[in-house]
Amino acid sequence: MAQLDGFHMQPDEFRRRGREIVDWIADYMERVEGLPVLSRVRPGEVRAKLPEAPPRSPEPFEQVLADLDSIILPGVTHWQSPNFFAYFPANASGPAILGELLSAGLGVQGMSWTTSPACTELETHVLDWLVDMLGLPERFRGNGVIQDTASSAALCALLAARERKTGRASNSDGVPADLVCYASTEAHSSIEKAVRIAGIGDRHLRRIETDARGAMRPDALKRAMEEDLAVGLRPFFVAATVGTTSSHALDPVGGLAEVCGPRGAWLHVDAAMAGTAALCPEFRFIHDGLEHADSYCFNPHKWMFTNFDCDCFWVADRAALIQALSILPEYLRNKATESGAVFDYRDWQVPLGRRFRALKLWMVIRHYGVEGLQFHVRRHVELAEWFAQRVDEHPQFELAAPRPLNLVCFRHVGGDEVNERLLETLNASGELFLTHTRIDDRFTLRMSIGQTWTEQAHVESAWNTITASCPPGRDRSS
Amino acid sequence: MAQLDGFHMQPDEFRRRGREIVDWIADYMERVEGLPVLSRVRPGEVRAKLPEAPPRSPEPFEQVLADLDSIILPGVTHWQSPNFFAYFPANASGPAILGELLSAGLGVQGMSWTTSPACTELETHVLDWLVDMLGLPERFRGNGVIQDTASSAALCALLAARERKTGRASNSDGVPADLVCYASTEAHSSIEKAVRIAGIGDRHLRRIETDARGAMRPDALKRAMEEDLAVGLRPFFVAATVGTTSSHALDPVGGLAEVCGPRGAWLHVDAAMAGTAALCPEFRFIHDGLEHADSYCFNPHKWMFTNFDCDCFWVADRAALIQALSILPEYLRNKATESGAVFDYRDWQVPLGRRFRALKLWMVIRHYGVEGLQFHVRRHVELAEWFAQRVDEHPQFELAAPRPLNLVCFRHVGGDEVNERLLETLNASGELFLTHTRIDDRFTLRMSIGQTWTEQAHVESAWNTITASCPPGRDRSS
Numbered sequence: 001m002a003q004l005d006g007f008h009m010q011p012d013e014f015r016r017r018g019r020e021i022v023d024w025i026a027d028y029m030e031r032v033e034g035l036p037v038l039s040r041v042r043p044g045e046v047r048a049k050l051p052e053a054p055p056r057s058p059e060p061f062e063q064v065l066a067d068l069d070s071i072i073l074p075g076v077t078h079w080q081s082p083n084f085f086a087y088f089p090a091n092a093s094g095p096a097i098l099g100e101l102l103s104a105g106l107g108v109q110g111m112s113w114t115t116s117p118a119c120t121e122l123e124t125h126v127l128d129w130l131v132d133m134l135g136l137p138e139r140f141r142g143n144g145v146i147q148d149t150a151s152s153a154a155l156c157a158l159l160a161a162r163e164r165k166t167g168r169a170s171n172s173d174g175v176p177a178d179l180v181c182y183a184s185t186e187a188h189s190s191i192e193k194a195v196r197i198a199g200i201g202d203r204h205l206r207r208i209e210t211d212a213r214g215a216m217r218p219d220a221l222k223r224a225m226e227e228d229l230a231v232g233l234r235p236f237f238v239a240a241t242v243g244t245t246s247s248h249a250l251d252p253v254g255g256l257a258e259v260c261g262p263r264g265a266w267l268h269v270d271a272a273m274a275g276t277a278a279l280c281p282e283f284r285f286i287h288d289g290l291e292h293a294d295s296y297c298f299n300p301h302k303w304m305f306t307n308f309d310c311d312c313f314w315v316a317d318r319a320a321l322i323q324a325l326s327i328l329p330e331y332l333r334n335k336a337t338e339s340g341a342v343f344d345y346r347d348w349q350v351p352l353g354r355r356f357r358a359l360k361l362w363m364v365i366r367h368y369g370v371e372g373l374q375f376h377v378r379r380h381v382e383l384a385e386w387f388a389q390r391v392d393e394h395p396q397f398e399l400a401a402p403r404p405l406n407l408v409c410f411r412h413v414g415g416d417e418v419n420e421r422l423l424e425t426l427n428a429s430g431e432l433f434l435t436h437t438r439i440d441d442r443f444t445l446r447m448s449i450g451q452t453w454t455e456q457a458h459v460e461s462a463w464n465t466i467t468a469s470c471p472p473g474r475d476r477s478s
Numbered sequence: 479m480a481q482l483d484g485f486h487m488q489p490d491e492f493r494r495r496g497r498e499i500v501d502w503i504a505d506y507m508e509r510v511e512g513l514p515v516l517s518r519v520r521p522g523e524v525r526a527k528l529p530e531a532p533p534r535s536p537e538p539f540e541q542v543l544a545d546l547d548s549i550i551l552p553g554v555t556h557w558q559s560p561n562f563f564a565y566f567p568a569n570a571s572g573p574a575i576l577g578e579l580l581s582a583g584l585g586v587q588g589m590s591w592t593t594s595p596a597c598t599e600l601e602t603h604v605l606d607w608l609v610d611m612l613g614l615p616e617r618f619r620g621n622g623v624i625q626d627t628a629s630s631a632a633l634c635a636l637l638a639a640r641e642r643k644t645g646r647a648s649n650s651d652g653v654p655a656d657l658v659c660y661a662s663t664e665a666h667s668s669i670e671k672a673v674r675i676a677g678i679g680d681r682h683l684r685r686i687e688t689d690a691r692g693a694m695r696p697d698a699l700k701r702a703m704e705e706d707l708a709v710g711l712r713p714f715f716v717a718a719t720v721g722t723t724s725s726h727a728l729d730p731v732g733g734l735a736e737v738c739g740p741r742g743a744w745l746h747v748d749a750a751m752a753g754t755a756a757l758c759p760e761f762r763f764i765h766d767g768l769e770h771a772d773s774y775c776f777n778p779h780k781w782m783f784t785n786f787d788c789d790c791f792w793v794a795d796r797a798a799l800i801q802a803l804s805i806l807p808e809y810l811r812n813k814a815t816e817s818g819a820v821f822d823y824r825d826w827q828v829p830l831g832r833r834f835r836a837l838k839l840w841m842v843i844r845h846y847g848v849e850g851l852q853f854h855v856r857r858h859v860e861l862a863e864w865f866a867q868r869v870d871e872h873p874q875f876e877l878a879a880p881r882p883l884n885l886v887c888f889r890h891v892g893g894d895e896v897n898e899r900l901l902e903t904l905n906a907s908g909e910l911f912l913t914h915t916r917i918d919d920r921f922t923l924r925m926s927i928g929q930t931w932t933e934q935a936h937v938e939s940a941w942n943t944i945t946a947s948c949p950p951g952r953d954r955s956s
Contacts, residue, residue, distance in 0.1 A: 006857070007850030008783075008930060009572025011504040018504070021576045022496030025583030026489040039595050043819040046599035054607035057847040061573075064844050068580070072837075075596025080585040087593075087809070090831070092585035094487025095539075098499045102546070104578040104785045105503030107558040107570035115565075117517050118553025121524035129532035148626065149829040159675060174679030175653050189807040190830055196802075197637060197828060199677015201652030245809050301831075305486075307582045308833055324674075329667040331565070331723050331915045331924070341521040350675060350828065351627040352668055353568070353779075355786055359550075366542050369535040372485030379484070437809045446809070452486060 007058060017061055024065065025097065032081045033453070036430025039077045046075040077433065082453035085462060086435040088245070088273045088407075089450035093305035095367035099360025100307055108356045113342035114334045116356065120343055123358035126365065127312055133370055134278040134298070137291035140314035145348040146357045150272035151190035152350055153297035153313040156321060158194045158237055161266030161294070163324040164317075165236035171324065175199040180228045181237035181265075182206045184216035184251060186244040188270065213402050214249030214439075216240060222259045235265045240293070242286050243274025246437040246446075247401035247409045250274070254289020266294045272311070273450075276303040277381070277405050280374050286404065295321075303380070303406075303450045304373065306364045310357055322347045376452075380406045383459045384449045390463050396470055400444040408447040409439055412470050416443040425469045432462045485536060495539055502543065503575065510559045511931070514908025517555045524553040555911065560931035563940060564913040566723070566751045566885075567928035571783035573845035577838025578785055586834045591820035592812045594834065598821055601836035604843065605790055611848055612756040612776070615769035618792035623826040624835045628750035629668035630828060631775035631791040634799060636672045636715055638773070639744030641802040643714035649802065653677040658706045659715035659743075660684045662694035662729060664722040666748065691880055692727030692917070694718060700737045713743045718771075720764050721752025724915040724924075725879035725887045728752070732767020744772045750789065751928075754781040755859070755883050758852050764882065773799075781858070781884075781928045782851065784842045788835055791826075800825045854930075858884045861937045862927045868941050874948055878922040886925040887917055890948050894921040903947045910940045 009017065049071045079090050110119030127144025130136070147153045158181070162170050165179065179200055183191045185207045195205045206224045208216050225235045238260050240251040253269055260267040269290060275298020277283035290296060297313040300306035315321045326347035328337070336342045346352050365373070384406040391397045391410040400409040412418045420443055423436055437444050449459060487495065527549045557568050588597030605622025608614070625631045636659070640648050643657060657678055661669045663685045673683045684706070687698045703713045716738050718729040731747055738745040747768060753776025755761035768774060775791040778784035793799045804825035806815070814820045824830050843851070862884040869875045869888045878887040890896045897914070898921055905911055915922050927937060 005933075006854055007846050008854075009845060011507040014507065014572040014575075015500060015504045017572065017576055018500030018579075019497055021579050021583075022493060022500060025580070026493045026496070028583060029489040029492065038592070041595050043591070043595070043814060043817070044599070046596045047603050050600070050603050054611050055844055055847045056849055058850050059844045059847065061845070064573075064841055072596045072600065075594065075599065076584060076586055077592065077594045079587055079594075080583075087587075090585060090587040092582065094492040094495065095542075097492075097579070097582040097585075098495060100582040101496075101499050101575070101579045102503070104570065104575040105499075105506060105558075106554060107568060107575075107785050108554055109557055109565075109568040109786050113521070114516070114555065116553065116555045116557075117519050117521070118524045118550045121522070121553065122528070122550065125525050125528050133532050149831045151829040151831075155675075155828065162677075170677065170679065171674040172679050172681050174655055174657075174682060175677035177652055179652075189805040189810070193803070193805050193828075193830075196649040197633075198675065199640075199648065199653035201648065201650050203650050204652060245807075307585050308587050308831055309829075325671070327667040327671050329723075331913060332667070334913075336521060339521070350633065350671075351629040351787075352671075353627045353629070353786055363542055366533055366537045367487060367539070368485045369533045369537065371534055372536050376484055376486075435809060435812075455483075 020065065032078050033083065035078055035081065037078050037081045037083050037433035038427045038430065039075050041075045046071060080452065082451055082455065082458040083432040083462065084451045085447050085449060086433045088302050088448055090301055090308045091303060091305055091450055091452040092307035093364060093452055095363040096306045096360045099363035103356040103359045106356060110354045110356055111346040111352050112332060112334065112337060112344040114336045119356045119358065120345055122362055123345065124343060126358050126361050127314065129365060130312055134275065135284050136296065136314065139291065139316040140296065143316065143318045144312060144314045145345055147311040147313045147349060148309040150270055150297050150299055150311050151193065153311050154190050154239060154268060154270060155194040155197060156313065156325065156349060157266065157268040157295040158198050160315065160321040160324045161237040162198060164266065164320045165234060165264070168323060178233050179236050180204045180206060180233045182208055182221055182224060182235065183239040184208045184210050184241065186210055186214045186246055186249055187239055187241050188245050191239045210249065214244055214247045216251040216256060218252060218255035218259050221256060225259060225263050229263065235263050237266045237268065240267060240269045242269055242271035243405065247439055248274060248404055248407040250286055250404060252289065253287065253293060257289050257292030261292060267292065269293045269296045271296065271298040273299065273302045274405055276300070277377055279370065279377055283405065300361055304364065305368065305452055306361055310361060325349065380449050383454065383456060384408050387447055387449065387459050387463060394467065400439045406449045409437065409444050410447065411442060411444045414471065418471060419443045419445060422470055426466060429465060431465050498543065510556050511561065513556055513559065515556050515559045515561050515911035516905045516908065517553050519553045524549060558930065560929055560933065560936040561910040561940065562929045563925050563927060564911045566780050566926055568779055568786045569781060569783050569928055569930040570785035571842060571930055573841040574784045574838045577841035581834040581837045584834060588832045588834055589824040589830050590810060590812065590815060590822040592814045597834045597836065598823055600840055601823065602821060604836050604839050605792065607843060608790055612753065613762050614774065614792065617769065617794040618774065621794065621796045622790060622792045623823055625789040625791045625827060626787040628748055628775050628777055628789050629671065631789050632668050632717060632746060632748060633672040633675060634791065634803065634827060635744065635746040635773040636676050638793065638799040638802045639715040640676060642744065642798045643712060643742070646801060656711050657714050658682045658684060658711045660686055660699055660702060660713065661717040662686045662688050662719065664688055664692050664724055664727055665717055665719050666723050669717045688727065692722055692725045694729040694734060696730060696733035696737050699734060703737060703741050707741065713741050715744045715746065718745060718747045720747055720749035721883065725917055726752060726882055726885040728764055728882060730767065731765065731771060735767050735770030739770060745770065747771045747774045749774065749776040751777065751780045752883055754778070755855055757848065757855055761883065778839055782842065783846065783930055784839055788839060803827065858927050858932070861932065861934060862886050865925055865927065865937050865941060872945065878917045884927045887915070887922050888925065889920060889922045892949065896949060897921045897923060900948055904943060907943060909943050
């Protein structure tokens, strides 16, 4: 198959193969509902089907496509199935997938403005659109950037806060031992990971207690900070969560800001999952007080139909972020950068290189329009409400936490063992995929409703499967 | 345009629109050669063409495609042009683009094995293929993972080294002030950035002098380490570069390993650009001594026809990496993880979530076969050799550094100002795009040859443009 002019896939072959892949994906969209949601392969099963040695010579594209169906697909857990209710969703959509395709086709590396001005400017622009769309504070306008994940956004915020508090000395001298930071006991693991990575040490991360709903208590935060200040430590960073992973608890941003502000601590707000809800004015209460936060992120790749990865991150003071992350070696110098008239987004993130991710976000927003996005967010919340009502009415099930949006935490009244077995039975059925958490130290199921194709019928079917799979036995009144 | 069943792009529309985008990309491949390589827009020009407010209602796909041509494309610097000779390439190819498309269509989030076993197992498998393909040391087999960039790989290596040296105490207690690390004066800026991020402080990064070729001197490294040890400091990490950004200098890995080993310092080898050359046995000398390194990375997204992002990273001791980066909250617990029989790649990287990037790498390797990849790597090196000869023969130009592979560093003999003006003229012509560095404190042009579609004709044309653009005047003998 070697050719005199080489081995590249020429544009005409790309046209043909591209159509095959597009059709494969369209077919996948049509049939994914019927596939077992959680992959059933055993550890090592996928690898065992792959040839041990790499191919010496080119292989026909047909063979790759055949292996996709026979080897890869059985090893896929179907995040795009309407019966996927696990974790948080990573929902995708046609316009997002095509935006990702375009981004790959253009093959732009947007580390600096000059390496593709459109990559930088569309990103700033679309993130300004989102300031309007989510009703975010004006201080974030012009100060947005796309990160891969909320983990990276939290790390960047933490680094900016670290440098601000130390007068930019920790970048050069290392981290002093008197810095302390705060997050609730319900904060995402990425906060602890960021604290470790940034050299703070998780011993200097105070886990603040929550109220009965799982939200961080401002009074407890204040007490912890005062205690640290009293012994000469320096509170520098607080990570608040709008929509915790376990139960969608909403930390009171305004109340926390009142504690942070006077004590000089950076307040970062992680709304990775829940932030999308703010597309709808009736859900904007989740962001109450956000105008006092120093940074904020949410993930269109969770609930806004934009395929992973796409986390939108804003800072109130972009200079603090850039100062923390900027390095300019000779080989990256250019006139545009030196003019100061442009953003070089490499200085807003951990890696140097970056894809043209704004393209898919732009295509999603234009395809749906604000109204279309609102429509689907509202529908998901309604489905969660419907499901929560079923749980509440059922004698053998109970709600484990309040439900502000589209996550229902519930359990069988029979105790941990019953719920663990139930979860296993459900996921083994292939008909749906749920995951769990612990709330009030009890094993709790999470019904997370946000997959693109999830409709009433899927939620009803899930509920029927759940009730049919639970053991007979005592109910709440017994 | 609202429908009763919502606003999603249905599979049949996806088929139609998908073909349009595939055709758009194929057309782009055919015409990119004729477009000005470096975008000519001025700061703010792209944004000025975008509507200030986000769309309330859905917009027709045709309008998005039209804006792609009229607004986005003029703001693109064409990394996929055969006349792109700037920085290092970020070369793409048909199979890679289609692999990225498939990955977006499947929409898998591979944070844990269980969240898509194929995502994890194909990744481990293809990275094992690459151990064979590049002739990497056996100690890396089974220990590979895909990162977004070499920056992130360096950070992960640094964190693993930090935790190993401190007996895993710095994750909990913070970074002690006695840790020191090393890289040459020519090391990439990402090393310094990682040192800052990880809380080491760049004051504790020793920049080791290089030899005349720009390669780190083991004797100088040894001296620096001994000095640090003598005053009670703890050397814990050395970043070596195989193919520096400025000039493709090759740090002597074996010689550095001899210094690191007895002193307990982790040796990380960054071959982001040059590593791909090891596909060809005749270029494997670049990795001499790699069997003594603790970690290694190279970027298929630079020179191996795999669109950004895709950095392949291996460690000799995966436990050190995992211990540094692992956190397991309740909501991520699952049987497969607890069995210990699987990898959860979230513990091998900074973020939690991850795309199915192995798919595109798998498709590239199968499309080209090892022979196809070798063919194109050799061709690029031959083109660089041809170009270097032209420089060497020309009275007004000189080579600024040795050329081990596909990067030619050269300059006009007329001095910095002449070269700066020349670079500006060339890039303004739109016919090619070059960037610069400083070598021996002189402004130097870099001709980096590795774009997918670059052929002899493009390099000849570049050379003709360069010589035609340089001022008349004194030559080397004058």
